[in-house]
């Protein structure tokens with residue numbers, strides 16, 4: 254054992270120069286951010302079931318929001334209460350009929366139900382099978398749609414969830430009443446605006462019917 258250890262020391266080449274940091278990347282000593290990302294990424298295990306597919310036409314803030322919602326990391330009243338933060342009520346800020354959780358807000362809330370009914374008429378994709386945010390985030394995978402429409406449907410789901418969350422915040426922080434017609438109007442306007450300005454395949458969004466409601 255000792256011989257082996259000393260053998261290892263002998264294999265180290267010393268120098269008389271000062272010590273310095275060196276990058277041992279894939280392509281020699283030159284540093285590349287992509288190399289660092291690849292090396293770090295190899296040791297990072299994704300949290301099971303938390304992956305959200307990238308949607309090019311959706312703003313990053315909405316993608317991050319959806320990812321947090323799937324992980325149950327958005328500050329719903331129930332989660333705030335669990336963490337010892339005082340809230341006036343744990344009831345859903347949209348309907349007031351059930352405890353406010355991410356799964357309730359985006360799938361079982363009656364306000365969300367109205368929006369999902371319209372979503373079905375726009376896309377012909379049944380959303381009633383979803384009882385959680387996780388299932389909503391994968392709804393586009395369960396439907397038999399071509400790839401272009403899958404991305405449109407996925408983005409629309411995220412837009413709806415983001416707008417529902419905003420409706421709750423608008424009521425709580427700005428006293429703006431929850432009106433389904435306003436939520437729908439915003440979903441259509443934002444969806445069209447984002448898709449038109451951030452996506453090259455413009456016809457798909459028209460085909461799923463968002464503009465024809």
Ligand SMILES: [Zn+2]
Nearest residue numbers: 345347348362
């Ligand atoms: Zn509700």
